[in-house]
Amino acid sequence: MMAAVQTADTYAADYESIAGQLPGFDQLWLQAFRHNGLQVFNQHGFPNTREEEWRYTNLAILNKFRFVPKLTAKPSAGFADAYCLPHARSLMFINGVFSQAHSDLSGLPTGVKLLPLHQALQQNPGLLQSYLGKAVDDGLHSLIAFNNAWFTDGLVVEIAENCQLDKPLQILHVVTETEALAATRNILVLGKNAKAEIIETFLGSTPNYFTAVVNECFLDNHAELTWHKIQLEAENAAHFGGTYLKQADNSRFTHHQFSLGGLLARNDIHTDLQTAAECFLYGVYLGENRQHLDHHTRINHLKPQGKSREYYKGVLGGRARGVFQGRVIVSEQAQQTDSEMQNRNLLLSVDAEVDTKPQLEIYADDVKCSHGVTVGQLEEKSVFYLQSRGLDEVSAKNVLTFAFANEMVEKLENPQLKALLLQQLLIRFPTIKL
């Protein structure tokens, strides 16, 4: 506890000097919101392994460095261009600050409002006030409180009833400054029948930094949101990314996660499902060396006829550690819930580790729920099949491991994104020649 308090003190001392530069400092309601966050964080420090939902993830690295917002850093992020998908609308944050020069806000379709958070606070503070902190609050864990206090910018996306984005929205979070804290807060509001596709991409060009992103999404009836999270943080980066949703009746949320980068990465997805709402969560994590990749999901079936599917795969080599904690809660009212959860892991070395914990909490009696977990090595019969066709053992295993991960890339519908991820996957499997 001492260490946590010391850390909190350090961050609190830094906060005094930065608070005046944070967006919305002139708005009392937001000041109060940030102040609450700061207080919770100061009391608690970063989450620790004594908390059930942080049991497998030690955030000690956050105490080793002193991450601070770099608000005045010169935006230059040429290396990120290679990751911009040509048919998507790119919006870029550099070190946690929106970069106008790297973003395209022109020619938005009718019914679509898209603003950096610091502008939205000036133009429409009422909207923010009604949504900020409404899909997740600082009682969940202290990283939410931390983000509440520290966020330096973000994006506010509002899509009116029956409207949709003309093309996918690629939100690039790029960090270029060492020991930078890139904390952003994004709000996404989809009206009835509205549709959106988001490609959230995390990149860094410097070794040590901390990305802390919180997304709050509100889906009205029949709204559809497809979200891709492409985590390609730099080698020694720490990452926290949480996406929290409120899904109204018949809405649908699909999430594809690709955890490839960073040293320590924690991902949260929490969703509350109303009647007949659906959520599909897919993910793959590829860890090597000393990477620690944690995936924490919570699907809350609140009302009847909801449907959820969850399928996560992990490939862990070296001394890497993967964590999957999938929690599905079916409340008493949520009859006829249809839920499946699967987590499959491949351990490539004796020092690799995975902690997987599916949790089903069912309080209704008429439901269809299942879960399954596997942890293992490649199947010998598959290795032999490929050897019997002339591939040597190493290549055969390499092909099968690649294929295991590639299944999640194959699920993507966006061809450009698919190509980008295939390329990223092939970096990990240099001997595969497609």
Next chain:
Amino acid sequence: MLSIKDLHVSIGDKAIIKGLNLEIQAGQVHAIMGPNGAGKSTLSHVLSGKPGYNVTGGSVTYMGRDLLAMPAEIRAREGVFLAFQYPVEIPGVSNIYLLKAALNAGRNHHGLPELDAMDFLTLVKDKVKLLQMDEKFLYRAVNEGFSGGEKKRNEILQAAILEPKLCILDETDSGLDIDALRIVSDGVNSLRSAQRSFLMITHYQRLLDYVVPDEVHVLADGRIVKSGGPELALELEDKGYNWLEGQAA
């Protein structure tokens, strides 16, 4: 082509093959028949290099070389092909990827350049037609969700592309309906040549109506107990295996 002399194989402590002799000349088609548990599949696995079997005696010479000393992938590159009884499903690896990787592994081994994309595709599409398969099969994951017949056809497609010298068909006829059997048999027949030999392992005589062998052997209790021409298969169909089992003891 293939010469098996006094072969003994066991799994763990259990002897499965107990002194098997077999000679196959280039261009010949040999059928091995026999009751369940006679050691038919063990023979095909040992020839293709599957791990888990102990060769406790005897020799296998292939093209003048010690086959048993070669790792499985070298056997494959040297022209030994096993059509699996139960082809393995490999999600995430497309058929076309496997075909290309397999073909190029063989070409590299023989010091040949890899086929360029165009030539490869022409070759593959040609063979797909031969097996009356849909081109879409090429882009599907290997055997994933294939019907029994499709899996067996896919094995023969691989053989057609890899052009092995020795083709071992392990119960390729099992699980096939009559139309699929005909297509697979036509495929096999089209691969027959003076340089290519076949070892067909089968439980039933049915396949031999379509692919007529040069020699038929009966394997019982780990040994070949009777050999003859195609007419032996008909005799077996008529009388069953029981009348031969006494001779194995």
